Amino acid sequence: MALTLKKVLISDEVDPKCVQILQANEVDVVKDTKLTKEQLIQEIPKYDGLIVRSATKVTADVIAAASKLKIIGRAGTGVDNIDCDAATKKGIIVMNTPGGNTLSAAELTCTMVCALSRQVPQANDSLRAGRWDRKKFMGSEIFGKTLAIVGLGRIGKEVATRMQSFGMRTIGFDPIIPADVVAEFGVEWMSLEELWPLADYITVHTPLIPKTKNMINAEVFSKCKKGVKIINVARGGIVDEEALLEALNAGKCGGAALDVFIQEPPKDFTLVQHPLVVSTPHLGANTTEAQSRVAEEIAQQFVDAMQGKSLFGALNAQALSNALSPATQPWVTLGEALGRLAASLAGEVNSNTQVQVITYGEYRMQCRLIENNILVVE
Numbered sequence: 001m002a003l004t005l006k007k008v009l010i011s012d013e014v015d016p017k018c019v020q021i022l023q024a025n026e027v028d029v030v031k032d033t034k035l036t037k038e039q040l041i042q043e044i045p046k047y048d049g050l051i052v053r054s055a056t057k058v059t060a061d062v063i064a065a066a067s068k069l070k071i072i073g074r075a076g077t078g079v080d081n082i083d084c085d086a087a088t089k090k091g092i093i094v095m096n097t098p099g100g101n102t103l104s105a106a107e108l109t110c111t112m113v114c115a116l117s118r119q120v121p122q123a124n125d126s127l128r129a130g131r132w133d134r135k136k137f138m139g140s141e142i143f144g145k146t147l148a149i150v151g152l153g154r155i156g157k158e159v160a161t162r163m164q165s166f167g168m169r170t171i172g173f174d175p176i177i178p179a180d181v182v183a184e185f186g187v188e189w190m191s192l193e194e195l196w197p198l199a200d201y202i203t204v205h206t207p208l209i210p211k212t213k214n215m216i217n218a219e220v221f222s223k224c225k226k227g228v229k230i231i232n233v234a235r236g237g238i239v240d241e242e243a244l245l246e247a248l249n250a251g252k253c254g255g256a257a258l259d260v261f262i263q264e265p266p267k268d269f270t271l272v273q274h275p276l277v278v279s280t281p282h283l284g285a286n287t288t289e290a291q292s293r294v295a296e297e298i299a300q301q302f303v304d305a306m307q308g309k310s311l312f313g314a315l316n317a318q319a320l321s322n323a324l325s326p327a328t329q330p331w332v333t334l335g336e337a338l339g340r341l342a343a344s345l346a347g348e349v350n351s352n353t354q355v356q357v358i359t360y361g362e363y364r365m366q367c368r369l370i371e372n373n374i375l376v377v378e
């Protein structure tokens with residue numbers, strides 16, 4: 001099915017290639033990276049498509065206001081800034097560009113391991129301040145140390161192979177990727193309980209989901225070697241920031257490198273100002289190469305969707321495919337019509353309004369579809 005995308009809003013800083021490709025395909029593109037949430041809610045009804053990075057929060061209220069929106073494109077990987085459930089309920093496709101920034105995020109992670117091992121940023125600050133402090137900055141070699149990688153997907157794998165070239169032992173855990181597959185790229189698969197006591201460095205490369213929230217917490221620190229170093233170039237909140245600060249102060253954690261934070265930018269700078277912490281303002285994907293790739297990819301994916309070619313990168317395609325297929329369109333239309341009728345009969349509709357849908361006959365299997373569309377219109 002081909003999507004009609006007449007007008008697309010780009011609300012985060014995306015490489016100009018994205019605009020060029022869309023315009024070359026006769027899409028009217030507006031780039032505005034300064035919209036407040038209220039302004040976005042006001043503007044979004046004009047658009048068929050929206051392209052974001054991580055800064056724009058596409059929350060349920062933004063989606064509720066998006067009366068024409070058909071597709072949300074994430075020029076990057078993580079979609080935790082997009083309410084995917086709300087989008088799916090409204091029939092809006094959410095797609096990302098998996099892989100476009102993998103190498104950049106992996107390289108920053110490796111840079112962080114090196115920076116932590118020799119306290120490069122701290123030594124640089126010290127020298128800039130006019131000191132020649134060779135004694136203070138005694139480092140430790142990476143060679144022979146153990147790197148525990150939690151999450152062995154695209155980035156985790158690239159980090160593993162690169163750090164192996166420094167002579168690190170790479171161990172890791174992933175609930176989906178089995179031991180024989182990770183062994184192919186030199187990682188020894190272990191349970192988390194086995195990983196913690198062995199690790200000199202722990203790096204996380206998972207999405208932020210309920211299972212991974214505060215995954216590196218006080219209990220984990222109690223199971224780790226004294227002086228373990230933590231790297232988070234994935235998502236703020238996978239490492240419990242309070243527990244990390246306590247572990248740093250107690251000497252349990254020997255250093256942390258953070259590219260991402262629970263709140264971005266952070267309001268509380270205690271952690272980033274800690275002498276053992278190295279940090280960057282969410283720069284994992286901030287390279288010209290990665291930005292050029294993700295911009296081109298998301299624009300091309302939009303064009304392909306317009307031409308009915310593919311929905312590459314669509315995260316909720318499975319859930320939506322039924323709702324979008326030509327065979328189910330009449331049921332969607334019926335649901336919308338009934339929703340409009342119900343709304344006009346009911347007068348004012350609020351959160352306490354209850355809707356009961358009863359269907360009879362051989363097509364009652366389509367009940368869910370009709371129900372959803374009645375509710376969306378209501």
Ligand SMILES: NC(=O)C1=CN([C@@H]2O[C@H](COP(=O)(O)OP(=O)(O)OC[C@H]3O[C@@H](n4cnc5c(N)ncnc54)[C@H](O)[C@@H]3O)[C@@H](O)[C@H]2O)C=CC1
Nearest residue numbers: 077078105151153154155174176205206207233234284285
């Ligand atoms: N700092 C930055 O600028 C960037 C951050 N990222 C973030 O890095 C993270 C990883 O990205 P990719 O490698 O591309 O994703 P991916 O989807 O290729 O890999 C994630 C892996 O985490 C695993 N996983 C899920 N739950 C887990 C759990 N409970 N324990 C251990 N592993 C678990 C999955 O099975 C999967 O293999 C994401 O959070 C992404 O948003 C990605 C690019 C740039």
Ligand SMILES: O=C(O)C(=O)COP(=O)(O)O
Nearest residue numbers: 053054055076077078285
């Ligand atoms: O792709 C990701 O998951 C990232 O975190 C990159 O975020 P950004 O596009 O740089 O805001």
